[in-house]
Amino acid sequence: MTFDSDNASKPLSVVLAGGGTAGHVSPLLAIAGAIRDKRPEAAILAVGTPSGMETRLVPAAGYELATIDRVPFPRRPSADLVKLPSRLSGAVRQARRILEESRADVLVGVGGYVCTPMYLAARKLRIPIVIHEANMKAGLANRVGARFSNHVAVAFAGTRLRGARHVGMPMRRAISQLHRTTAAPAAKAALGLDAHRPALIVTGGSSGALSINRAITAALPALAAAGVQTLHITGIGKAVKNSDGGLLTADGYRQVEYVDGMENVYAAADVLLARAGAGTVSEVAAVGVPAVFVPLPIGNGEQALNAAPLVAAGGAMMVDDKDLSPEWLRSEVIPLLTDSSRLSDMARKSEALGIRNADQRMADLVLEAVSA
Numbered sequence: 389m390t391f392d393s394d395n396a397s398k399p400l401s402v403v404l405a406g407g408g409t410a411g412h413v414s415p416l417l418a419i420a421g422a423i424r425d426k427r428p429e430a431a432i433l434a435v436g437t438p439s440g441m442e443t444r445l446v447p448a449a450g451y452e453l454a455t456i457d458r459v460p461f462p463r464r465p466s467a468d469l470v471k472l473p474s475r476l477s478g479a480v481r482q483a484r485r486i487l488e489e490s491r492a493d494v495l496v497g498v499g500g501y502v503c504t505p506m507y508l509a510a511r512k513l514r515i516p517i518v519i520h521e522a523n524m525k526a527g528l529a530n531r532v533g534a535r536f537s538n539h540v541a542v543a544f545a546g547t548r549l550r551g552a553r554h555v556g557m558p559m560r561r562a563i564s565q566l567h568r569t570t571a572a573p574a575a576k577a578a579l580g581l582d583a584h585r586p587a588l589i590v591t592g593g594s595s596g597a598l599s600i601n602r603a604i605t606a607a608l609p610a611l612a613a614a615g616v617q618t619l620h621i622t623g624i625g626k627a628v629k630n631s632d633g634g635l636l637t638a639d640g641y642r643q644v645e646y647v648d649g650m651e652n653v654y655a656a657a658d659v660l661l662a663r664a665g666a667g668t669v670s671e672v673a674a675v676g677v678p679a680v681f682v683p684l685p686i687g688n689g690e691q692a693l694n695a696a697p698l699v700a701a702g703g704a705m706m707v708d709d710k711d712l713s714p715e716w717l718r719s720e721v722i723p724l725l726t727d728s729s730r731l732s733d734m735a736r737k738s739e740a741l742g743i744r745n746a747d748q749r750m751a752d753l754v755l756e757a758v759s760a
Contacts, residue, residue, distance in 0.1 A: 400430040401491050402754065405506040406498035407436030411667050413445045415522060415543075415746075416498045418558035420451055422751035433490050435483070437502050456482040458501045476505060483509035494518060494758050496750075503529035511536045516757040520750055521547055522557060522666040524693035539757040541750060543670055546697065555750060556743025557670030562651045564744040566675045568735070575655035580642055582617055586725040589657040591621035591647075597663060599709055600682055601628055604661075605636060606714040612639040614722045619656070621647055659725050664691035664706070670746075673698055676739030678731050680721060685709040703738030 402423055406412040413436075420432050434451050436442035437458040446453040459479045483505045487495065495510040496518045497503040507529070510517050517537040521530045524544045534540050534550045542549060543557040576583050588611065592600045604620055605628050611618055620643040622628055628636040628643055635643065647653055653660065654675050662668050664681040672679045681704055683691035698704045705724070707716060724730060743749075 398491065400427050400758065401433075401493045402430055402496060403433050403435060403487060403490055403492040403494070403506075404496045404498070405435040405503050406500045407434075407440035407442035407446075407502055408500040410441055410445070411522060411665055412498050412500045413440070413442045414560070414667055415520060415558040415750075416442075416496075417445065417449050417451070418560060418747040419496060419498070419520065419750045419754070420449075421561070422558070422747035423754055425748075426751050426755065431490070433486070433492075435486055435502055435506060436500075440500070440502075454486050456486070456502060456505060459505060460501055476508075479505035480508045480512075484513065487513055487515060494754055496520070496754055497530065497533050498522065499527045499530050501529070504532055507533035507536060516760065518750075518754050518757045519549075520555070520558070521549055521552070522670075523547070523690045524666070524696075525688060525690040538760075539753050541753055543666055543746070544694065544697065546693075553753070555753070556674075556746030557667060558747035558750050559667070559671055559674065560651075561747075562649065563654065563671050564674055564747070566651050566655060568655050568675055568677070571651070571655035575652040578652050579619055579647070579656050581619060581656055585615055585617045585640070586658045587617050587619065587656055588659050588661060588721065588725055589619045589621070589653050590661045591653070592623055592626075592663055597623065597682070598626065599685075599712060600661070600663075601626065603712045603714055603717060605638075607717040608638040608641050610714065610718045610722060612641070614726060616640065616722065616725050618642070619644070619653075621645070621653070658731060659721065661721070664695035666690075666694050669694045669698060669704075670742070673703060673738050673742030674744050676703075676735040676742065678724070678734035678738065679704040680724075681706045682709055682712050698738060698741055701737050701741050703734055703741055 404416050406416045434446045434453045438455045457479045459475045494516045498520045518539040519533050521542045526549050540552045541555040542552045545554045581587050590604050617640040624645045630636045654677050660677050661680045664683040681695040699706045
């Protein structure tokens, strides 16, 4: 065995792959930050596709981004299925070039279209692979990658992946270090909420949710009559209008399209009503927010699976999208908002299930893979 002096002196080179949605990019950035904390000299490169949210979020966080072609895997026979082998082969060549040029010591994958070719290229180059799966139901790319890795981590204990370790969901420090009780007064003021009234905060995620918006606006009179104030994060381009085309207004109701910094939302909400994306469920649990989850009614049912453990533990409620109605909000959510003892119990049970240091656990796993 020969000694490579160049390799011995070069800084650790970490390539992180994933993207498409904030659900992939956010944990990727949290892992990158934790690696940088432990190894400040590390060279960190993120890899995504040219059309994903990573093209904006990764450079904004101060990291370099490389891209490869997006290769979706068709679910049924089509022209795209015929083209898949050549497209995948081309993407693997791009991935290999990135790994070679960056002199990668380890590849970290968090899921998404970009990961499958990155995993295949890393395997050919015998570069260690570390995987983080965010959803209860593992995605195809990470199911493939787990075959090539001894360092597989999951956000939810029930996720089935070969050799998986339960580490939780890596998240921004502003959220993982949040103390709701301390931060609540300033957070409510920042969001234009009354510190002395129960606050329901509603969000359908970055793309909004029309069914949630309709149910909430129809329940506004009942919410106001119960003394509840509602902050409605409608989603960009999905503002709720009244009959004359202007923004809907009502007693105790305020709507915004977007909030920059979910930590303020988590601190200010007495109850959060939201979709059940893996990131939202994990963040709610970590900081102890009483929540009502309305899983997306489309897809493979992963959102309901994500929320199920927290609901079973008593830290959250869940309602099917088709069952969310003004009547349900009146009978289930208003009594919850006005019961401080029950809210405290839910917050305690939620936080007991949450994990705040998943980013550090992932950084340790990455360094373990490199040393191995």
